[in-house]
Amino acid sequence: MIYRAFRFSLALAALAAALVALTSLAAAEAGFGSRPLQEGAQGEDVASVQRLLAEMGIYGGPVTGYFGPLTKEAVQRFQRSQGLPAYGYLGSLTAKALEAARPATYHVVAPGESLSVIAARYGTSANALARLNGLANPNLLAVGQKLLLRGKQASPPAAAAAAPAAAPAGAAPAPAAGGSPGEASRPDPLRVYTPKPPSSKADQPSKVLALTFDDGPDPVLTPRVLDLLQKYKAKATFFVVGQKAERNPGLVKRMVEEGHEVANHSYTHPDLTRLQPAGILAELQKASDAIQAATGKSPAWFRPPGGDFDDRLVEAANRSGLRLALWTNIGPQGIAPPLLARRTLSAAREGAILMLHDTETATIEALNEILPKLTAGYRLVTLSEMAGLR
Ligand SMILES: [Zn+2]
Known part of the structure; x- marks a missing residue:
């Protein structure tokens, strides 16, 4: 059903786009030129409309x-429900109303899923x-x-509209999936994760990939990681713990210098x-x-410890400019x-964000194998470079 509906959405989106191009709405509503969608018409467009109306419980x-x-x-019923003239044929106004009335469907990316895996599951293509999602880099999930x-992308929430008081007071935060209050003012994860269009660099044929290191800097292991990166001319992104960065400012400075x-x-x-909003903001700000x-330089990116996040954390990161x-990949420790x-190499692909810990001795040994193989096929760049932010 989802598969059919999705194919329909593409057909209808194309239909709507073609119709919008017509200069006269009145003329458009009066027919489709060579292919009017009215009684007697046949084809995939009609089937699409039937599927959608069926999905809405109208047909x-x-x-x-x-x-x-x-x-x-069914078309007439739909038109009446939308306050449109119930002509019973499908012009641009009705097509647009149908498109708008269709509920959007989302897929939440799970660990290990790539865009092509998700696309195959829903019977569509990664492209x-x-x-549909405006992904500048289809592999940066x-x-x-x-x-x-399917459907239209929700308009982004008004920036800074959500005051900190909007978060539920007291109680432990609900998991991201929970029906928290203020559904409409929720930050849109899409807006958080979707990188800006790539710079011309990213258009180059060479494949890029971002190697990232968490939990450091470690006074013993991080220098060895930096040495190896230097040896293989690879750039990486270090997600440092603020407290440790304070104790090892020289190492943090070295990262940027290199x-x-x-x-x-x-x-x-x-x-x-598990923290209150003020505690979250303090953690982000102090780091x-x-x-x-x-x-x-202030950082551009934030990675939540343990990968655990909820709406309030997304909002706090937004408010902190992160x-x-x-x-x-799965970047397991121990x-x-x-x-x-x-495991790290098996997750390598154009646009991948690979995660390792520069606090684990195993990382050093693994890097000796990972770096020569990765750099043979990829340009290892910082996250901001890969996302086209610089
Ligand atoms: Zn961590």
Whole structure:
């Protein structure tokens, strides 16, 4: 059903776009030129309309692709429900109203899913999903990202409209999926995760990938990671813990001096979903301050400790001027270096965000295997470069 509805949405979107191009709405509503969608019409467009009306519970007949009296009645019912003249044929006004009335459907990206996997599941193509969601880089997906499967993209929420008081007072935060109050004012994860259009650099044929390191800086291991990156001419993004950055400002400064990006991984690495809004903001701000103090630059990205986030955290990150970034692979801790290397390499693809910990000795050994293989096929760039932010 979802598959059919999605194909319909593409057909209808094309239909609507073609119709909008007509200069006279009146003329458009009066017919479709060579292919009027009115009683007697046949084809995939008619079938699409039948499917949609059936999905809305307005059309009870079979999907035949033939515009018969039942279809006409259903169209009329729909038109009445929308306050349109009930002519019983499909012009641009009705097509647009149908498009608007169709409920949007989302898919929330799960760990390990790629756009092509998601597309296959819903019977569409990765390119179609990328277009629908305005993804500049179809491979830059984040776990938890909401992908529109069909319909129109919701208009972005008004910036700064949500006051901190809008978060439920007291009580522990609900998980992201919960029906929290203020549904309409929820930050749209799409807006958080979707990178801006790529710079001309990203249009180059060479494939790019972002290697990221969490939980440092570690006074012993981070320098070794930096040495290896230097050896392989790879750039990476370090999601540092603010407290540790304060203790090792020289290492943080070295990251930037060697062309890497330093990003925010909170100040003390707590489960931020358990904190009050003020506590969340303080964690983000103190970490950004530590980075600013060490590098002279405030970070652009934030990765929640443990990957746990909810709406309030997304909102807090937005308010702090930070973009959320998760990862493509599973970056497990406490596994043997060969397995870590194998798992990391298996997640490598154009636009992937690979996550490792620069606090694990296994990372050093794994990097010795990962870096030569990755750099043979990819340009390893910072997250901001990959997202076209610089
Ligand atoms: Zn972490």
